[in-house]
Amino acid sequence: MGDPDKPAVDARxxxxxxxxxxxxxxxxxxxxxxxxxxxxxxxxxxxGTVFLVIGTLMGLLVPQAFxxxxxxxxxKADGFWTIDRAAVALIVLAAVQAxxxxxxxxxxxSAGERVVTRLRRDLFEQLLAQEIAFFDERKTGELTSRLxxxxxxxxxxxxxxxxxxxxxxxxxxxxxxxxxxxSPILTAVMLGVVPPVALGAVAYGRRVRKLSREAQDALxxxxxxxEETIAGIRTVxxxxxxxxxxxxxxxxxxxxxxxxxxxxxxxxxxxxxxxxAAFAALxxxxxxxxxxxxxxxxxxxxxxxxxxxxLMVAFSLGGMSELWADLMRASGAAxxxxxxxxxxxxIPLAEGARPGSVEGRIxxxxxxxxxxxxxxxxxxxxxxxxxxxxxxxxxxxxSGSGKSTIAALLLRLYDPTEGRITLDGKDLxxxxxxxxxxxxxxxxxxxMLFSCSVADNMRYGRTTATEAEVEAAARAANAHEFVxxxxxxxxxxxxxxxVRLSGGQKQRVAIARAVLKDPRILVLDEATxxxxxxxxxxxxxxxxxxxxxxxxxxxxxxLSTVMGANRVVVIEDGKIVQSGDHATLMQQGxxxxxxxxxxxxxxxxxxxxxAVSALSLVPTSEGAQVL
Numbered sequence: 261m262g263d264p265d266k267p268a269v270d271a272r273x274x275x276x277x278x279x280x281x282x283x284x285x286x287x288x289x290x291x292x293x294x295x296x297x298x299x300x301x302x303x304x305x306x307x308g309t310v311f312l313v314i315g316t317l318m319g320l321l322v323p324q325a326f327x328x329x330x331x332x333x334x335x336k337a338d339g340f341w342t343i344d345r346a347a348v349a350l351i352v353l354a355a356v357q358a359x360x361x362x363x364x365x366x367x368x369x370s371a372g373e374r375v376v377t378r379l380r381r382d383l384f385e386q387l388l389a390q391e392i393a394f395f396d397e398r399k400t401g402e403l404t405s406r407l408x409x410x411x412x413x414x415x416x417x418x419x420x421x422x423x424x425x426x427x428x429x430x431x432x433x434x435x436x437x438x439x440x441x442x443s444p445i446l447t448a449v450m451l452g453v454v455p456p457v458a459l460g461a462v463a464y465g466r467r468v469r470k471l472s473r474e475a476q477d478a479l480x481x482x483x484x485x486x487e488e489t490i491a492g493i494r495t496v497x498x499x500x501x502x503x504x505x506x507x508x509x510x511x512x513x514x515x516x517x518x519x520x521x522x523x524x525x526x527x528x529x530x531x532x533x534x535x536x537a538a539f540a541a542l543x544x545x546x547x548x549x550x551x552x553x554x555x556x557x558x559x560x561x562x563x564x565x566x567x568x569x570x571l572m573v574a575f576s577l578g579g580m581s582e583l584w585a586d587l588m589r590a591s592g593a594a595x596x597x598x599x600x601x602x603x604x605x606x607i608p609l610a611e612g613a614r615p616g617s618v619e620g621r622i623x624x625x626x627x628x629x630x631x632x633x634x635x636x637x638x639x640x641x642x643x644x645x646x647x648x649x650x651x652x653x654x655x656x657x658x659s660g661s662g663k664s665t666i667a668a669l670l671l672r673l674y675d676p677t678e679g680r681i682t683l684d685g686k687d688l689x690x691x692x693x694x695x696x697x698x699x700x701x702x703x704x705x706x707x708m709l710f711s712c713s714v715a716d717n718m719r720y721g722r723t724t725a726t727e728a729e730v731e732a733a734a735r736a737a738n739a740h741e742f743v744x745x746x747x748x749x750x751x752x753x754x755x756x757x758x759v760r761l762s763g764g765q766k767q768r769v770a771i772a773r774a775v776l777k778d779p780r781i782l783v784l785d786e787a788t789x790x791x792x793x794x795x796x797x798x799x800x801x802x803x804x805x806x807x808x809x810x811x812x813x814x815x816x817x818x819l820s821t822v823m824g825a826n827r828v829v830v831i832e833d834g835k836i837v838q839s840g841d842h843a844t845l846m847q848q849g850x851x852x853x854x855x856x857x858x859x860x861x862x863x864x865x866x867x868x869x870x871a872v873s874a875l876s877l878v879p880t881s882e883g884a885q886v887l
Contacts, residue, residue, distance in 0.1 A: 294594045297379060298418060301371035308367030308423065315360030316430040318353045319572070320438060323565035325350040331561035368423035376415040382601055383407060391607040392673040393632040400491075401484030406600060409479055410593035413472075417590030425583045428576040435573040442566045443558060449548055450541045450570055471523040473592035478516035485509045527585060534581055545570050607672060612692035618699050618780040619684045620649040620811030622670065627679035628834075629665060635677075639665045641834040642679070647811055654816035654825035656855065662834045663815045667783045670813065671700055683781075701779035701810075703803070705786035707770030709758030714743050715750035717758075717769055721777030729776060737772035737802040739765070764799060771802045782812040784821075828852065 298305060328346040387403060439447040489496060489505040496505055549566060552558035558566075622645075629640040640662045647653050655663040668674055669681055672693050681688045688696065701721070709717050718733060719725050725733070730750060734740040742765055746752040758766045774782065784803060800821070816822045823842045830838035830845070830852045838845055838852050845852040 293598065294414065294417065294591065295422075297375045298371060298422075300378075301374055304367045304371040304374075305422075308364050308371065309426070311360040311364040311367065312423065312426055312430065315357045315364055316427060316434060318357035318360065319431065320434040320569075321353055322350065322357075323438070323568035323572075325353065326568060327559075327561035327565035329561070330564050331559050364423055364427070372415065372418045372422060375418050376411055379414060379597065380407060380411050383411065383597055386601050386603070389609050390603065390605045392668075393606070394603075396631065396633040399484040399488065401482075401487035402480045403600075404487060405476070405480035405483040406596055409483070410476055410597050413476075413586075413590045413593040414597065417587050417594075421583050421586055421590075424579065425587075428580045428583065431576040432573050432580070435569045435576065439566060439569050439573070442562055442569070443549070443552070446545055446549055446552070446566055449544050450573075467526050470592070471519060471526065472589035473595065475516060475519045475523060476593050476596060478512075478519050482509065482512035482516050485512045530581065530585075534578060542567075542570060542574065607675065607693055610692050610694045612690055612695070613686065614692050614695040615684070615686065620647075620780050621682075621684050622647040622781070622811060622813075623682045623685075624666070624669075625679050625682070627669070627676045627681060629662075629669060629674065629677050631665075631674070638677075639834050640669075640676075643831075643834065643836060645829065645836060647813065649811055650809060651827065652807055652812040652814065652825045654814040654822045654828045655831060656816045656822060656828060656852065657831035658855075661831045663831055664785055666831075667702075667785055667813060667815060670781075670783065671702070672696055698777070699779050700781045700783060701774035701777050701806075702783045702785065703767070703770050703774055703806075707758070707766050707773075709754050709761070709766055709769060711754065711756045713748075713751045713753055714746075714769060717754060718750075718772045718776055721773050725776050730772075733772040733775040734768075736775050736805050737768045738798040739768035739772050739802075742768075767799045768802060771799065771806060775806055780810060782807060782810045783815075784812065785815040830855075 325346045329343050329350075332342045332346070384407060387407075436447070436451070439450065485505070485508050489509065496502060545567065549558065549563045553560060553563050624643055624645040627640055627643045627645075628638060630636070630638045643662075643666075645653075645666070655666060657663055665674075669676060670688075672681075672688050672691075675689060683691065683696070698721075710720070715727070715730050718730050727750070731740060734743055734750075743750055743752070752760075754760050754766075754769070758769070761769065784807075804824070814821055814825060816825070816828070822828055826841070827839060828842055828845055829836055830850070832851055838848065838850050840848070846856070
C-alpha cells in the first residue's frame with residue numbers, strides 16, 4: 261500500500277497538491293532564477309516568514325528582560341516584583357521563540373525540499389529527453405553527479421539556508437535598531453568595522469563561486485571514473501586491473517582535493533578576518549561602554565543588553581558570511597544544472613505526426629551519415645534500401661560497415677546527415693519519435709534488463725499488460741518454463757542489468773518484452789550471436805514466432821538466420837555491394853561468399869561439414885557457424 265501522507269503523482273510527475281500551472285523559471289542562469297524556483301511554495305514560505313518574524317522579535321526582546329532585571333537588582337527599586345515579572349516574561353519569550361523556531365523550520369525546510377524535488381525531476385526529465393548524440397559525448401558519471409552532488413548543494417541553499425539567512429538578516433536589522441535605541445554612540449563605534457568586512461565578503465563570495473564550480477567539475481570527473489569502473493567491474497577483474505583503476509580514481513579525487521584545498525584556504529582567511537573584526541568591535545564596545553557606565557552615562561543593565569545585541573549581530577553576520585559562501589557554491593552548481601535543463605534536444609521526443617496505422621514499408625533514399633561525436637568519419641555513404649511490409653531483410657558485412665547504424669537511424673536515434681528515411685512514405689523527421697519507437701521492437705545481442713522483477717521487465721514496453729498477457733508472451737518467447745522454476749516465479753528479481761539470468765534467459769525475457777509491445781516493425785541486432793547451441797535453438801524458435809507478419813530487419817551473424825531471410829543485403833564501407841537471397845549470393849561469389857568461407861575456415865571440423873552444405877546450397881542445422 262502507498263504512504264497515505266505522500267501526495268499522489270500524476271502522469272507528468274506532478275504531485276496532487278502541486279499546482280500544475282506552476283510558473284516556469286526564466287531562461288537565465290542566476291541567483292534570481294535559483295530562488296525563483298520557490299514561487300510555487302509562496303504559501304509555505306509566507307507562513308514560515310510569519311513565524312520567523314515572531315521568533316526573531318521574541319529573541320530581540322530577551323536582552324531587554326535582562327536589562328530590567330540587572331538594573332532593578334542594582335538599584336533595588338520596586339523590590340522583587342519587577343524582577344519576578346521580568347523573569348516570567350523571559351520564560352514566556354523563550355517558549356514562544358522555541359515554538360516559532362520549530363514551525364519556521366518546518367515550513368521553510370519542507371518548501372525547500374519540494375523545490376529541490378521538482379528541480380531533480382525537471383533535470384532528470386530533461387536528461388531523458390536529450391538525443392542519443394548528447395549521451396555519446398558525455399559520461400554517465402558526469403550526469404549522475406549533476407543529479408546528486410549539484411542538486412544537493414542547491415538543496416542546501418533553497419531549504420534550511422533560506423530560513424537561516426532570513427533569520428540572521430532579521431536579527432542584524434533588529435539588533436542594530438535596538439543598539440541605536442540603547443546607545444547611538446556605542447553603535448557608531450561598533451559599526452565602524454562593518455563596511456570593510458562587507459566589501460571583503462563580496463570579493464570572497466566571487467572567489468568561492470569560481471572555486472566551487474571548479475570543485476564540482478573535478479568531483480564530476482572523479483564520479484565518471486568510479487561509475488565506469490563499477491559498471492565494468494567484471495572486465496576490471498578479468499584483466500586484474502584493480503590497481504590501475506584505483507590509481508585513476510585516486511588521481512581524480514586528489515585533483516578535486518587540490519581545488520577544494522584552495523577553497524578551504526580562502527574560507528579560512530575570510531573567517532579569520534571576520535572573527536578578528538567581530539572581537540575587535542566587541543573589545544571597543546567593552547572599553548567605551550565601561551567608561552560610560554563609570555561616568556553614570558549608562559546603566560549596567562543597558563551595557564549588558566548592548567553587549568548581548570552586539571553578540572547577536574556579530575554571530576548573525578558571521579552566520580550570514582557562511583551562508584553567503586554556501587550560496588556561492590550553490591550558484592556554481594545551479595549553473596551546471598540550469599545549463600542541462602535549458603538545453604533543447606535536437607530530436608524532440610513527442611513532436612510530429614502520429615499516423616493511425618502502420619503498414620511497415622521502409623525506404624532509405626541516398627542516406628549518408630556520420631556520428632556527431634566523430635562527424636569527420638562517414639559511416640553510411642549515399643545508401644538506398646527499400647523493405648516491403650512483412651519482409652525479412654538481413655544485413656551482413658564486416659564489422660564497422662554500418663549495419664547497426666541503419667538500425668539506429670530507423671529508430672531515429674540519429675537523423676541522416678544527407679538523404680531521408682521514410683515509413684509508409686512519410687519522412688521520419690515529420691513523425692513523432694515517441695510514436696515511431698512504440699511501433700518498432702528491438703532485440704539486441706546484449707539486452708538491457710532493469711533491476712526489477714521478470715514480469716516488470718517483460719512489461720517494460722506495455723506497462724498495462726495483465727498477468728495472463730505476460731505469461732502468454734513468456735510462452736511465445738520460450739521463457740515460461742525457466743521462469744516458472746524460480747521460487748518467486750515472475751516476481752523474481754533479475755539483478756542489475758539482469759546479472760542473475762544467463763545470456764539465453766535474458767534474450768528470451770527481451771523477446772517476451774517485444775512480444776508484449778506487439779510492434780509492426782522488428783529490429784534484431786545480433787540477437788543470437790552470443791548464445792550456445794541450445795539457447796540459440798530456443799531463442800530462434802521464439803524469434804521465428806515473433807517475426808511472423810512483421811517487417812523485420814536483422815543484423816545477421818548466424819548463417820541459419822541469414823538463410824531464413826527473404827533477402828540478404830551485404831554492406832561494405834557504408835554502401836550496399838550485394839543484395840539477394842542466400843542461394844543467389846553464394847552463386848554470385850563476391851564479399852558475401854568470402855565472409856561465409858572466412859568464418860567457416862576458422863571454425864571447428866564440424867563447422868567444415870556445414871560449410872560443404874552451405875556452399876552447395878543445402879540448408880544447414882540450427883548450430884551453423886557464425887557469419
